[in-house]
Amino acid sequence: MSKLSGIPMEGLTNRKFWGIKSEIRVMGIDDGPFVAHTKGKALLVGTVFRGGQWLDGILRTYVDIDGTDATQKIIDMVNKSRHKGQLRVIMTDGVTFGGFNVIDIQEIFRQTGIPVIVVSRKMPDFSKVKKALKNLPDWQERWRMLRTAGKIHQVRSKPRAAPVCVQVAGINLADAEQIVKLTSTRSLVPEPLRVAHLIATGIILGESVGGV
């Protein structure tokens, strides 16, 4: 049994990356803006990139605001994609989408076979998150899933740049770090996530915000 950041993996070991190609296929997932604490859905956009350069495809799904379906929706989106066979890594912007719809990155790795790298620009404030989760049904289960993302590592995508926070499932930190650096071609965040953010905000609001 292998161990990932202290989480037992039930027989699944980390993917080995024997040299990371500059055109490695990476999916970046981010959500669009939504009205918090309502019953609606949030848009989830997945970009398929060749390294930090070319966009090969776009996927989308919807998740319940403050719901519990994001893990399964992402697994389905990835497993149904025609890009699945070429995909080597999934990157997500944080571990919650549509408010507090928490994703279980170990489960995503188990069900897709593709390692997951969580990238956050800010260090998550877990005491604040835990407090917020307690207002929701199944808060203990949400908290457990959030904790399976494991230890937070700081990675500098560029020398002298502010570090980003990284959590991993199914991939060694050194490989994850290399992929974050390789794909951060245009800004401090990997290009698959920067572009997923532009698309998700642009489609919902009419014009994208941020993205630099």
Next chain:
Amino acid sequence: MSKLSGIPMEGLTNRKFWGIKSEIRVMGIDDGPFVAHTKGKALLVGTVFRGGQWLDGILRTYVDIDGTDATQKIIDMVNKSRHKGQLRVIMTDGVTFGGFNVIDIQEIFRQTGIPVIVVSRKMPDFSKVKKALKNLPDWQERWRMLRTAGKIHQVRSKPRAAPVCVQVAGINLADAEQIVKLTSTRSLVPEPLRVAHLIATGIILGESVGGV
């Protein structure tokens, strides 16, 4: 009075491009799939690119299927955008969106001040289009708008590649040709249009189609 492809321009002359920068800001516009001959709306996606390399922003609007509002919707989308000041060229995938919602590229140039390049992969079959238009209200007006796009020129985005068809408003053909070549970094069509197509199909269908 200047003349563009034989269309009088009422005092507006072509934009001069004194040397075209590799990071020239170009908006690419394409529509998403829709159910033909229904009363609904079609998604229109605008990408803002730096040359053929980086995506700077995303815009979206909706147009009536087989309606007559596409020209005005594009003008509004461009004029309201925070990227407006930097935009040098608008590219469109053909001159009809959402079925037979025809755009008037001279009017878009007049109302935004930004030149328009229409790029089509196939030579349009005008006798077929005219026949189809005759089934719609205001078909003469649609036909007139379609004809303002003017003469169709063939441009090779890459040496030995199949040519694409280009129509222009507010820009000389030589400048348009240079911008088409400069932005066709990844395929035979300019990157702003390739990516607009991926996004519009991906958001509507759940996964993008084509785009190569």
